[in-house]
Amino acid sequence: MPNFQVPGATLFYETNGSGPALLLIPGASGTGNVFKKTANKLAPDFTAITYDRRGFSKSYLTGKQDYANRLDQDADDAAALLKHVAKGKPSFVFATSSGAVVGRTLLLRHPDSIETIMLHEPPLCKALPDGIREPYSEKTKNAYDVYREKGAIAAMEGFIDVNFTPREAKIMRLGAQAHVDPFGVGNQLYWFEFELLVYPFAELRIEEMKKYADKIIFATSEEASDLPAGMVPQILAEKLGKKAIVLPGAHLGYLTEPEDFAQAITTYME
Template sequence: MTVLDAPGAQLYFEVHGQGPLMVMIPGAGGTADSFRMVAEHLAADYTIVLYDRRGFSRSRLDGPQDYSHRLNTDADDVRRLIEHVGGGPATVFGASSGAIVALALQTRHPEVVHALVPFEPPAVLQLPDGDRWVEFFHQVYDLYQHAGIGPAMQWFRAQTFPHSDQQVMGAVPRNEANAIYWFEHELRQYPAVQLDLNSLSLHAERILLAVGREGRGYPAHDVSVVLARKFGRNTVELPGGHVGAVSHPAAFAQELTTALAEEGLTATDRPNTHAPHRRLL
């Protein structure tokens, strides 16, 4: 098991493939496993770094945590991984709340980012009815406290994702500890983030706003559309919905790679001389 020591945590990570560096930031599940299938296809063109975000599964907490600045800590962890593995700056792909982490990374550490792909970040305050969505997430949390994970998760998914996503999510075995950690420290907090749009717009040319084709009309999809408009960028549609990397891994990887190339965001291959371990998928 490959682990990076970070302040307050032991970060589990994996390195696969060869080529320019791409770091993939998971969303609510918090683990490298959510990208395992799509990484099999991306590893032909990129050195892929998968990891568990701190507090999830194999990335154990080690000491006190500052939960009032958890998003910043998440972003700093990605910067540490890029610097530790070497070969950066990196293409950074983040899905769902991982996309919010990716945007925070771009704001805090733009020097480690070659290209940024925030895939459907649920930063709902960008929406005209954003306050209503923030209140909804608080209501989901209240349901979790009174009725448990199952009913709360079912209601959350039914309101925020298309039916195709709900089927995929429902088929994934639930990790109780990860679900609790997400409910307590992320469900209400990350969607309510105030993005630093001025800072992000300074690097808009390196940001590729990506959405799932099946997600139109749902909040995370629509946030990407709003951000693209604010940054003067186009959105790129990828196969599936919010979890298209799971439901359509081969097509998702191919179209993501093509979109990066078409936008001029494909990095030249840099020798990765500092990678502690490389495993081909």
């Protein structure tokens, strides 16, 4: 399986299919495994690239880390991987959840590397309206406090309830037990320590995004458009004079409806 060296880390990645490069950036799980079924369905039309983000699963750290600028480093990793696989050609990107915060930063830092980027339900607290922003931000911060006091599994309970539909909550609770993924425990701890209090609270950077509005597709979900993360792409799209598209399923549609999800990505990326 391919590994790619970046400053301070070795990234594990896989490719599937042929055609133009399409990088899939995972959310809080950090692992490209979540996209396996969807990547298979995308393969006839794209070279689907899945990878483990720095510090997650098989992408291991090799040197000193600049955690104060971790979001920028995550974006730079994605840009380096795209340059490596796509040979410098502008590429397609699908980014979900906190991975969509990475994707947005990738666009702002490396716009020439992107043809089109689909930002699926980034949990950007600062985009939410009054009355929703404050309680959502507090619940996100509280999840970290519970994690420090009682551990990751207990902390995931409150986080799951506010971010997922009942159907997806069952999937998340299974994953939180960390029995289905040998890297699950490490991934949870890494996410709680270095991501939960950073990525959801990133600045919106609306004026910067406006420069690249023609490259952005904002995506919400059919079943969770009224949950906080599902609201964010609708709000951001409106600020940029655009309209968010609606993808099948909910926040984890790439897991629960991979065929329909891949077809929707293909349709909108063409």
